[in-house]
Amino acid sequence: MSTFLELGLKEPINRALTDLGYEKPTVIQEKAIPQIISSTDDLKAFAQTGTGKTAAFSLPILELLDPTNSNVQAIILSPTRELAVQIGNNIKDFCKYIKDIKVTTVYGGSSMEDQIRSLKRGSQIVVGTPGRTVDLINRRALKLGNVQWLVLDEADEMLNMGFKDELDNVLDATPDSKQTLLFSATFPREVEAIAKNYMTKPVEITSGEKNQGSDNVSHEYYSVTERTRYPALKRIADLNPDIYAIIFCRTRRETQEVADNLIKDGYNADALHGDLSQAQRDSVMGKFRKKTIQILVATDVAARGLDVTELTHVINHKLPDQIENYNHRSGRTGRAGNKGISIVLVNGKEKGKLRPIERIIKKKFIETKVPSGKEICQNQLMHLIDKVQNIEVNESQINEFLPNIYEKLEALDREELIKKFVSLEFNTMLSYYENAKDLNDLSSRDNSRARTVNENMTRFFINIGRKDSLNPAKLIGLINDQNIGDKIEIGAIDILDTFSFFELDKNFEDKTLEAFSSNRPDFDGRSVNIEITKKERSGGSGGRRRGGKKPFGKKDGGFGRRRSSEGSSKRSDDSGRRSERRSSDRPKSTGGDRKSSGFGRRRRER
Ligand code: AMP
Numbered sequence: 001m002s003t004f005l006e007l008g009l010k011e012p013i014n015r016a017l018t019d020l021g022y023e024k025p026t027v028i029q030e031k032a033i034p035q036i037i038s039s040t041d042d043l044k045a046f047a048q049t050g051t052g053k054t055a056a057f058s059l060p061i062l063e064l065l066d067p068t069n070s071n072v073q074a075i076i077l078s079p080t081r082e083l084a085v086q087i088g089n090n091i092k093d094f095c096k097y098i099k100d101i102k103v104t105t106v107y108g109g110s111s112m113e114d115q116i117r118s119l120k121r122g123s124q125i126v127v128g129t130p131g132r133t134v135d136l137i138n139r140r141a142l143k144l145g146n147v148q149w150l151v152l153d154e155a156d157e158m159l160n161m162g163f164k165d166e167l168d169n170v171l172d173a174t175p176d177s178k179q180t181l182l183f184s185a186t187f188p189r190e191v192e193a194i195a196k197n198y199m200t201k202p203v204e205i206t207s208g209e210k211n212q213g214s215d216n217v218s219h220e221y222y223s224v225t226e227r228t229r230y231p232a233l234k235r236i237a238d239l240n241p242d243i244y245a246i247i248f249c250r251t252r253r254e255t256q257e258v259a260d261n262l263i264k265d266g267y268n269a270d271a272l273h274g275d276l277s278q279a280q281r282d283s284v285m286g287k288f289r290k291k292t293i294q295i296l297v298a299t300d301v302a303a304r305g306l307d308v309t310e311l312t313h314v315i316n317h318k319l320p321d322q323i324e325n326y327n328h329r330s331g332r333t334g335r336a337g338n339k340g341i342s343i344v345l346v347n348g349k350e351k352g353k354l355r356p357i358e359r360i361i362k363k364k365f366i367e368t369k370v371p372s373g374k375e376i377c378q379n380q381l382m383h384l385i386d387k388v389q390n391i392e393v394n395e396s397q398i399n400e401f402l403p404n405i406y407e408k409l410e411a412l413d414r415e416e417l418i419k420k421f422v423s424l425e426f427n428t429m430l431s432y433y434e435n436a437k438d439l440n441d442l443s444s445r446d447n448s449r450a451r452t453v454n455e456n457m458t459r460f461f462i463n464i465g466r467k468d469s470l471n472p473a474k475l476i477g478l479i480n481d482q483n484i485g486d487k488i489e490i491g492a493i494d495i496l497d498t499f500s501f502f503e504l505d506k507n508f509e510d511k512t513l514e515a516f517s518s519n520r521p522d523f524d525g526r527s528v529n530i531e532i533t534k535k536e537r538s539g540g541s542g543g544r545r546r547g548g549k550k551p552f553g554k555k556d557g558g559f560g561r562r563r564s565s566e567g568s569s570k571r572s573d574d575s576g577r578r579s580e581r582r583s584s585d586r587p588k589s590t591g592g593d594r595k596s597s598g599f600g601r602r603r604r605e606r
Helices: 011-020 027-038 053-064 081-094 112-120 130-138 155-160 164-173 189-198 229-239 252-264 278-289 324-330 350-361 373-390 395-408 414-432 472-481 506-519 576-581
Strands: 043-046 074-077 103-106 125-128 149-153 179-184 203-206 217-223 245-249 269-272 295-299 313-316 340-346 457-462 490-495 500-505 530-533
Touching (some): 011 053, 027 203, 053 081, 053 149, 074 130, 081 103, 081 278, 112 130, 125 130, 130 164, 149 155, 155 189, 164 189, 245 252, 252 295, 269 278, 313 324, 324 350, 340 350, 472 500, 506 530
Parallel strands (some): 043 203, 103 125, 217 340, 245 313
Antiparallel strands (some): 457 500, 490 500
């Protein structure tokens, strides 16, 4: 792999990249930078979001442009204001050590006068959304007669958004001699038409296979009905205490509704869509970037400009109308080398869209069950225990309080203490999910995809999960390593965050238990154990109250009033509308800092 200097960039640019922590070029940068520097040929680049394409087109332009000439030399078009602002800011960062380069970003929803003033002062690089760019051309405030580079970023999205006429106008305003650089994650017919009509024998480069999704993203689908779509969404959020996700919706209304419901139900969520003012959008995006908001509910368009590299999940509340857009959505996670999960909630009718998407992303969707209440509680408990194990104790600060506390708790032995502390944190959640229904839509199961629910199988719990880098292939390998017997059938596998389930031929139930207990296998240094679990039944999943024991902690479960259970007759969590009215039905964990609870969604603000 080359360095940025070896690609032909000058030292001041390299220094700025070092400041930004860019150590080496990405694949698209390695291909595009020398190509643009050495040739005036047009360029067609297949690049997903998150591959480093902004630097791929802007660095060679910065290398070549003439800082002593104040005419507009490069015009970069992007589909959304957010993306335009982001590109403009990136370029300013890249050229901070080069004198006299000015960048102006133009977009709707912001003062036209300010933008005109900035253009009048002379900018070599203009980044703009198509609509505002055309407005400024028509007002003669933006003159593109000397343009050497025209960049069409996310060309597919610009066409999706109906900017065909604007693109034509901008292309007409630029000289024939310019070099056109077209970047797109997908190449539907409309984008090919632009390439054909406006580009001359373009050189093609790609950052990976055309239209193929990132290798770092796994794709899962959940079968739901309209009634269970929202409760299933909440369960997915509850199963993942550290979730940091974008939930994609198709319309502004759907976006606002889902966000409102989540907020009312106590999640740390907000909405991002085109009905919000620019200031509101900036504020929401700022909070999401800082992780003050954990779940962002957004339309495709509004989320385009959002550059967040650490998303754990992308959730398709509804699939996009155009399946190519699935790639854009799922590409928001699994960035910068991180792993990500793209989840799709589908009803019986929508399932037909999965196969065409699989052909585009060249990956299979894994059918995943909506977690039961018991699984959620188990996951949350393990998450808490992990946190307890890893928490740093600040001796000097707590020392003065400890003698009193030791005295008060003197009568409790270790086991009682653990039980009390777990109950304090979880009584509410356990009762919330007490009679939680099975939300999986078994009726509409696609039998060609569905795992067989087989009475001849035993379901085992295993204490390792996704966080231990377990995946189905590794789990099968681990089971095979135990030499339980020849050709044993393995059934459904459910990998969850900190633990998992697998089904295995019932005839080998005892042998499997024996093998695991005598081999004492470890997985990446973690000792592995398994247990038999009861098969989940519809309407009666875990979290049952045991033997009428009173919960520990305060009478009402540690705080406030006791909440009704998820499956109780008082409320139906299977109806988004009913839970909407009862915001306090969200189970919240207790403890010193309610905000920090994964379950209550309110994260500790950083
Ligand atoms: P982009 O595809 O241009 O939106 O870039 C995605 C993310 O990767 C942004 O946060 C960039 O700052 C970052 N990035 C781009 N190129 C590099 C690089 N060579 N090394 C490290 N990070 C990069």
